[in-house]
Amino acid sequence: MPLAVYVLGLAIFAMGTSEFMLAGLLPAMAADLGVSVPDAGLLISAFAIGMVIGAPLLAALTLRWPRRRTLLAFLAVFVAMHVVGALAPGYGVLFATRVVGAFVYAGFFGVAAVAATDMVPAGSRARALAVVVGGITLSTVLGVPAGTLISQYADWRAAFWTVAVLTALAFAGVLALVPAGRAAAAAVPRLRDELRAMANLRLWITYGAVSLSFSSMMASFGYLGALLTDTTGLSEGWVSLVLALFGLGSLIGITIGGRTADARPFTTFYVGMAGVLVTSAGVALLASSPVAMVVTVFLMGVAGMATNPAVSVRVYALAGSAATLAGSTNVSAFNVGNTLAPWLAGLGISAGFGYSSVGWVGAAMAAGALGLGALGHALHRRAVPVAV
Structure with missing residues (x-):
């Protein structure tokens, strides 16, 4: 795997840390900025909205730019937004930096994934994507706790400075290692061709599977802390350990998926989603058992x-x-899932079904993802009659 692919993963780690770190910073930010915690929480929503809109929009606007130049431009803006955010005198300025930062992060993510797949042979694309997307997993496992720790010993602004420094290091790595041009066989893309490629029913079915597959897991993960303390009866110290185990499992999973998905994408998807369905049901049924919950x-x-x-x-x-x-x-599809999951899971909790109900929400989403996967597979077999 080229070193440049790992540099792109580092950049996603730095930027992904910014996406998730606010979960541990909200009380301190609210107190410093003179707003309520729910208002501070809207900074998370602003980032999610920017991610959903920014990815396809910036991809279209920068389509004909050289990829390295595009990546560097996005990273430079992201660094600037975090410097401004760290110095922000008030809520409004910080809100604006979150929206703009999310826009360029989404744009970077999309271009980085294409650049990574261009740098490897066709049979290694899933592994390259696993490295890039693995940056998000690392940001949840390492970045978010580290940001919370930094804010405890300094303040929330120090976490923003840290993200700015990490992103600047990624900028240097992209400048040094990512090829300046496209792959030799790659033509300069045209928006008309890109839009034509989007007019594919199988592609949109896959987007639906993307959203539901991610949200099926996030339905339980989003309320995991409250579930473990309220229903399972674990102390807050154990919650951190269980979250770390989830992160470790995620790293193992994305490594396995990266090695099998190129040759067997549908099989990998079926096995993984069946596992999510079973474990989500396990969350609903075994929530009162600490040992069972840790394993699940x-x-x-x-x-x-x-x-x-x-x-x-x-x-x-x-x-x-x-x-x-x-x-x-x-x-954008992944972030739609990231937004959809806590909302739907929250409906079950608000209806009085308890925190364990989030497992049934996740299981239903996993079943929906499996259904879309099967539909996409059937259409694939009709178009390309080979075993996959």
């Missing part, structure tokens, strides 16, 4: 993240050479 959460991380390279590699296979806009829309 770990296995959910393994199963859930194994599907990520499988669905991503299908997007790029369906898009063919016009993959920039399709790949960026894939980023």
